[in-house]
Amino acid sequence: MLVEKPIGVIDSGVGGLTVVSELIRQLPKEEIIYIGDTDRCPYGPRPVEEVRKYTWEMIDYLLKHEIKMLVIACNTATAVVLEEAKERLSIPVIGVIHPGTIAALKVTQNDHVGVIGTEGTINSGAYFRELTKISSNVKVESLACPALVPLVEKGMFSGEEAKRIIEASLRPILQTPIDSLILGCTHYPLLAPVIQEIAGEGIEIISSGDETAREVSALLYFENLLFTGERPEPNYLFYTTGPIDTFEKIARDWLSIDDITVKRTDLLSVIKEKGM
Amino acid sequence: MLVEKPIGVIDSGVGGLTVVSELIRQLPKEEIIYIGDTDRCPYGPRPVEEVRKYTWEMIDYLLKHEIKMLVIACNTATAVVLEEAKERLSIPVIGVIHPGTIAALKVTQNDHVGVIGTEGTINSGAYFRELTKISSNVKVESLACPALVPLVEKGMFSGEEAKRIIEASLRPILQTPIDSLILGCTHYPLLAPVIQEIAGEGIEIISSGDETAREVSALLYFENLLFTGERPEPNYLFYTTGPIDTFEKIARDWLSIDDITVKRTDLLSVIKEKGM
Numbered sequence: 001m002l003v004e005k006p007i008g009v010i011d012s013g014v015g016g017l018t019v020v021s022e023l024i025r026q027l028p029k030e031e032i033i034y035i036g037d038t039d040r041c042p043y044g045p046r047p048v049e050e051v052r053k054y055t056w057e058m059i060d061y062l063l064k065h066e067i068k069m070l071v072i073a074c075n076t077a078t079a080v081v082l083e084e085a086k087e088r089l090s091i092p093v094i095g096v097i098h099p100g101t102i103a104a105l106k107v108t109q110n111d112h113v114g115v116i117g118t119e120g121t122i123n124s125g126a127y128f129r130e131l132t133k134i135s136s137n138v139k140v141e142s143l144a145c146p147a148l149v150p151l152v153e154k155g156m157f158s159g160e161e162a163k164r165i166i167e168a169s170l171r172p173i174l175q176t177p178i179d180s181l182i183l184g185c186t187h188y189p190l191l192a193p194v195i196q197e198i199a200g201e202g203i204e205i206i207s208s209g210d211e212t213a214r215e216v217s218a219l220l221y222f223e224n225l226l227f228t229g230e231r232p233e234p235n236y237l238f239y240t241t242g243p244i245d246t247f248e249k250i251a252r253d254w255l256s257i258d259d260i261t262v263k264r265t266d267l268l269s270v271i272k273e274k275g276m
Numbered sequence: 277m278l279v280e281k282p283i284g285v286i287d288s289g290v291g292g293l294t295v296v297s298e299l300i301r302q303l304p305k306e307e308i309i310y311i312g313d314t315d316r317c318p319y320g321p322r323p324v325e326e327v328r329k330y331t332w333e334m335i336d337y338l339l340k341h342e343i344k345m346l347v348i349a350c351n352t353a354t355a356v357v358l359e360e361a362k363e364r365l366s367i368p369v370i371g372v373i374h375p376g377t378i379a380a381l382k383v384t385q386n387d388h389v390g391v392i393g394t395e396g397t398i399n400s401g402a403y404f405r406e407l408t409k410i411s412s413n414v415k416v417e418s419l420a421c422p423a424l425v426p427l428v429e430k431g432m433f434s435g436e437e438a439k440r441i442i443e444a445s446l447r448p449i450l451q452t453p454i455d456s457l458i459l460g461c462t463h464y465p466l467l468a469p470v471i472q473e474i475a476g477e478g479i480e481i482i483s484s485g486d487e488t489a490r491e492v493s494a495l496l497y498f499e500n501l502l503f504t505g506e507r508p509e510p511n512y513l514f515y516t517t518g519p520i521d522t523f524e525k526i527a528r529d530w531l532s533i534d535d536i537t538v539k540r541t542d543l544l545s546v547i548k549e550k551g552m
Contacts, residue, residue, distance in 0.1 A: 106486065106489070136304065
């Protein structure tokens with residue numbers, strides 16, 4: 001039965017684990033299968049065509065496992081591939097951009113929303129486009145923060161140096177009158193406490209991970225795909241294109257669960273079959 | 277084009293206007309058509325079969341207008357009719373129960389959630405069922421608060437007497453260790469400031485109206501039904517089975533907009549055609 005199948009999650013690396021962490025918390029009965037393309041991370045600075053190619057390699061790989069829904073847990077990949085994936089796949093597909101935009105439109109009181117993300121995400125204009133599609137009144141401030149992903153990848157979630165770098169990155173956007181700030185990159189939630197401290201209480205921080213997990217729940221329910229039965233313990237299976245041990249360490253740390261399986265894939269099986 | 281059609285909203289009376297208010301705020305380009313069965317309100321204490329009959333009368337009435345989505349903005353009607361409406365209608369149908377449950381599962385830190393609602397909603401066990409379907413760990417405290425809807429209908433949103441009545445109603449559930457409280461009735465958001473004051477800062481109040489508007493946005497997006505074009509001013513059309521002037525006054529007050537049209541319907545055209 002499709003309802004028993006796992007939710008498939010793809011990301012350029014480990015950032016999507018912030019989405020997985022919320023999925024496990026908000027949907028504790030669901031099983032998850034994840035691919036992180038750690039070896040080719042980050043996608044942010046890559047040309048659009050490369051992001052498209054890599055993302056489809058992950059999607060094709062996951063489709064070989066039966067999944068009931070696909071979550072593109074990477075903002076850069078969502079901006080490039082979401083629409084075509086929604087069109088081509090027969091299962092529901094969710095990206096991380098729309099959930100953040102509707103959360104922002106819900107919380108903003110002054111219709112002035114900020115977005116930070118990688119160069120790729122910000123240059124794509126996807127957040128601006130989604131926000132203004134829904135509301136003609138909303139004003140949007142966008143800022144690329146290329147220094148933030150490296151901080152997360154080095155495990156520097158707090159401390160004086162992290163704070164200094166984040167403060168310098170955010171300065172331009174904090175001089176605008178925004179009252180809400182979308183973390184438009186799935187790496188950023190790990191830095192959320194420091195970002196909140198720097199931004200101050202007047203700005204509500206919106207994590208695309210939390211919001212995406214909620215949208216997954218809403219859509220599974222709407223499509224009658226929620227697993228509501230009983231099973232011993234749900235399985236969590238992770239693939240990485242990079243070294244297993246690094247990925248495993250980060251996954252255990254971030255997800256606070258021990259029972260995960262991490263395997264390596266080079267995605268080559270897919271590439272070969274497609275004659276690429 | 278379906279995408280240009282209004283969102284249909286039904287409620288037993290004026291309570292669903294709290295959902296409309298959020299829809300207008302979160303989806304300012306969308307048009308809305310609403311029926312409030314004010315004449316037969318409240319549905320809460322009525323037998324299930326009566327709630328079913330009345331709710332279908334409203335749905336059939338709205339389907340004569342072309343709508344692109346149906347929102348059942350009444351918890352009692354959602355508990356009785358949502359599943360069959362999802363099955364029978366070709367457009368997406370959303371109730372007010374699921375959005376509140378996923379919001380609660382998102383915010384709760386101690387997996388202990390409270391729900392207040394009418395007798396009908398609480399006795400249906402719908403919130404308990406939805407919450408435990410998604411999470412086996414969650415503990416749920418449910419409490420019927422029949423004194424609260426009359427307060428709202430009398431316009432007593434604050435003041436000493438309102439506070440005394442709300443305090444007495446909530447006392448049993450506030451003695452439990454819940455950290456989140458779902459307002460499981462669309463009338464209650466009008467009392468939210470007082471409820472929050474009584475519940476204290478340790479309990480997060482979840483308004484089903486806000487959360488439903490968000491789910492409407494997510495599903496319109498998923499189904500490619502969001503209106504993203506331009507139009508002068510969206511139309512808001514309201515039907516009531518009761519007196520027009522009372523309904524109009526409340527609608528203008530709650531929605532803070534002047535440009536609304538209120539018409540009376542006895543739903544009889546539908547009843548006649550169906551030979552009921």
